Amino acid sequence: MGLESRKWINEHLPELRRKYPNKTVIVCEGRVVRAIDEPVDPLQVNEVARRLCRGRDWSYTYVSEREEEYIL
């Protein structure tokens, strides 16, 4: 499971917001391996990530530009 990649995403979120605003990014071993232009459902993300990151630690996030302010 993507524990290391999740940690990397959380630590780098400010940079991801600048570089990939409003994109879904897949992160594998400390780098972005795919940026998708729109929000996609997690099942589609899993299909892509299984191909790109086979056997390696990976994770994903939708990089919303200012999301924290939108959740009550």
Place this chain on the structure above:
Amino acid sequence: MILIDVEVYNNVKKLYELFEAIVDTGATFCVMAEHIARKMGVVPREKEGKIHLWQVDGPLVLSESIFRIRYREKEQNVEVVIVSLCEDYLRLATPNEICERPTTPHPLTSRIILGKSFLDKLGEGERKEILVSSFSLPRFASSQAEPE
């Protein structure tokens, strides 16, 4: 906001799928969008009927189901409520919608919410790690490293 990864069993593909999850300490249940739950072959538990909850501006009546959720190799059966989202909320706002809704898509478009029904299944150490330490987002922090 606290984001973690969990794996949720997909009954159709017969495998675990990784989900980004918002940990919500104020939520009683975990929550998944209906269009995703349907693709995963999750059947709402009809016998027990609907579950009645309060949200900010009124009551919310949802279906409930049990999901197999795996966190750090430990699998749990967790109560999850399934919420139907308006299809228009699954995308960014268009210019003429700007004053009527947040610009960003609904958070459940690409994530699930983990509430008390999940957190209660964890050991104290795991719960503490999630709530107190490394998974909280650095909202205004800056980091030296640049992603590719």
